[in-house]
Amino acid sequence: MAEHAANAEHGATHAGTEAPGGGHDNAFPPFDATHFASQFVWLAITFGLLYLLMSRIALPRVANILKDRGDRVAADVDAARAAQEKAEAARVEHDRTLAEAKAHAQALGQEAHQQLAAESDAKRKALESDLNAKLAVADAQIADMKAKAMSNVESIARDAAMAIVEQITGKAADPEKIAAALASATKA
Amino acid sequence: MAAEAQAINPIHQFTINRLYDLRVGGLDVSFSNASLFMVIIILAVMALMLLGTSGRHIVPTRVQALAEMAYEFVASTVKGTMGAEGMRFFPFVFSLFIFILTANLIGLLPTAFSVTSQILVTFSFAILVIGLVILYGFYRHGVGFLKLFVPHGVPLPVLVVLVPIEIISFLSRPISLSVRLFANILAGHITLAVFGGFVLMLIGAGAWSILSPIPLLAITALYALELLVACLQAFVFAVLTCVYLNDALHPGH
Numbered sequence: 001m002a003e004h005a006a007n008a009e010h011g012a013t014h015a016g017t018e019a020p021g022g023g024h025d026n027a028f029p030p031f032d033a034t035h036f037a038s039q040f041v042w043l044a045i046t047f048g049l050l051y052l053l054m055s056r057i058a059l060p061r062v063a064n065i066l067k068d069r070g071d072r073v074a075a076d077v078d079a080a081r082a083a084q085e086k087a088e089a090a091r092v093e094h095d096r097t098l099a100e101a102k103a104h105a106q107a108l109g110q111e112a113h114q115q116l117a118a119e120s121d122a123k124r125k126a127l128e129s130d131l132n133a134k135l136a137v138a139d140a141q142i143a144d145m146k147a148k149a150m151s152n153v154e155s156i157a158r159d160a161a162m163a164i165v166e167q168i169t170g171k172a173a174d175p176e177k178i179a180a181a182l183a184s185a186t187k188a
Numbered sequence: 189m190a191a192e193a194q195a196i197n198p199i200h201q202f203t204i205n206r207l208y209d210l211r212v213g214g215l216d217v218s219f220s221n222a223s224l225f226m227v228i229i230i231l232a233v234m235a236l237m238l239l240g241t242s243g244r245h246i247v248p249t250r251v252q253a254l255a256e257m258a259y260e261f262v263a264s265t266v267k268g269t270m271g272a273e274g275m276r277f278f279p280f281v282f283s284l285f286i287f288i289l290t291a292n293l294i295g296l297l298p299t300a301f302s303v304t305s306q307i308l309v310t311f312s313f314a315i316l317v318i319g320l321v322i323l324y325g326f327y328r329h330g331v332g333f334l335k336l337f338v339p340h341g342v343p344l345p346v347l348v349v350l351v352p353i354e355i356i357s358f359l360s361r362p363i364s365l366s367v368r369l370f371a372n373i374l375a376g377h378i379t380l381a382v383f384g385g386f387v388l389m390l391i392g393a394g395a396w397s398i399l400s401p402i403p404l405l406a407i408t409a410l411y412a413l414e415l416l417v418a419c420l421q422a423f424v425f426a427v428l429t430c431v432y433l434n435d436a437l438h439p440g441h
Contacts, residue, residue: 029202030374035222036308037215038206042223043309050230050287055279058237062259065244065252072246 157182196388198381202305202374222309225301229290237286258286262426269430270437277433280320284313285426292373292418296411304421305373307366314366317429325436336439365428372421376414383407 158178165173206218236258240251248256262282266274288304295302303309325333337354338347383403390400 029199029204030305030307030370032204034216035204035206035218035220038217038220039204039222039306039308040312041215041217042219042226043303043312046223046226046230047283047287050233051279051283053230053234054237054283054286058241058255059259059279059282061241061244062237062256065241065246065248066256066259068244069246 154182154186196385198378198385201301201377201381204306221301222303222306225291225294225303229287229294229303232290232294233286258282262286265423265427266430269427270434273437274430274434277320277430281426281429281433284317284429285422288313288369288425289419289422292422293415295373295377296414296418302373302377304369305377307370310366310370311362313369313425314362317365317432318362321432321436324433325439328436329439333436333439336435340440361428361432365425365432369421369425372417376410376417380407380410380414383410 158175161178161182162173162175165178204220204222206216206220236251237255240249240255243249243252245252259282262285263275263278266278266281270277291303291309294300295304322333325336329335337351337358339350339354342350383406386403387400387407390403391397
């Protein structure tokens with residue numbers, strides 16, 4: 001066996017110095033059957049051990065990891081979906097209360113507006129009627145003053161007419177004739 | 189001189205040295221560099237699949253993410269070719285895939301030994317797969333498993349020709365399965381070593397050493413290709429395993 005290995009060494013050296021790949025007196029190493037038994041035994045041992053470790057420990061473990069992760073992700077997705085639904089419900093509820101509050105505020109505003117309008121209307125009406133009353137009093141006063149003034153005008157005119165007639169004719173005028181003339185003048 | 193010649197000889201990298209540990213028990217079961225790398229492979233896989241997942245994180249660490257990726261990749265391949273029923277073979281296909289993938293990738297490290305460049309290793313895997321197909325096929329379907337070789341809906345005269353072809357194609361499966369992986373890895377490593385040899389020879393060739401970066405660049409490109417081949421061949425092996433096992437599950441075409 002050792003001799004064979006030495007031969008292989010020698011063969012390799014020989015081949016290298018002459019021409020690569022040529023001039024082998026030994027078998028091509030992969031086809032060299034001397035090591036087949038030991039290779040096969042070690043392959044069986046190592047691959048058998050690997051198969052056992054993989055099938056018993058590693059692969060079930062990885063399968064569990066993947067399953068756990070899948071479950072976790074599914075649970076998280078479900079939770080997220082539930083949270084989203086809750087948020088949506090809260091939004092609807094919020095919208096509803098907002099609309100309610102808005103309507104309430106509007107009603108309140110309307111009411112206040114109407115009340116204020118009614119109040120100001122009443123005030124205005126009171127003021128108007130007050131003013132109208134004052135106006136009527138003032139009108140009456142004006143008419144009274146006017147009548148008085150007019151009667152004063154008549155007596156002044158009569159006096160003036162009598163003075164004018166007396167001046168022109170030189171004798172006192174007839175007060176009745178003057179009054180008649182005045183009446184006809186004012187009528188005209 | 190001898191070391192340099194070994195470096196240039198592209199075949200040297202496949203030699204098995206049993207000088208690491210000598211053990212004989214009736215049979216020669218020495219612990220060689222091949223055995224050492226088999227151990228390294230399963231240690232690497234254990235680091236990924238056992239240590240990496242020991243945290244059982246909901247939000248995975250990088251190593252755990254890699255382990256999960258490998259799991260889901262193989263699981264989807266198995267389900268894709270065999271359906272949910274094929275998941276009973278999932279541990280087997282996964283072990284096969286991860287072993288071959290790790291062997292291919294570790295084999296690409298400089299000075300590392302490539303376990304899958306040994307025909308015995310790939311052929312053992314292929315025989316294991318075909319053996320499992322045959323055993324499970326007969327266990328599950330009894331003689332009905334032989335329907336695999338008789339495509340239904342084919343007239344009798346055609347069957348006379350077709351059945352031997354089907355049998356030959358079935359029997360050639362372990363050969364094609366093992367040689368495909370073995371030859372890909374072997375050829376890739378030889379090519380890399382040959383170009384490495386070019387670099388060495390050019391460096392030692394006086395003025396010509398100015399050309400030595402050219403094969404070095406070629407090695408870089410080839411190495412990228414070999415990384416692809418390493419992953420692709422592991423995947424191809426796993427997919428074909430699934431396809432063949434599918435025959436055991438559903439022998440009627």
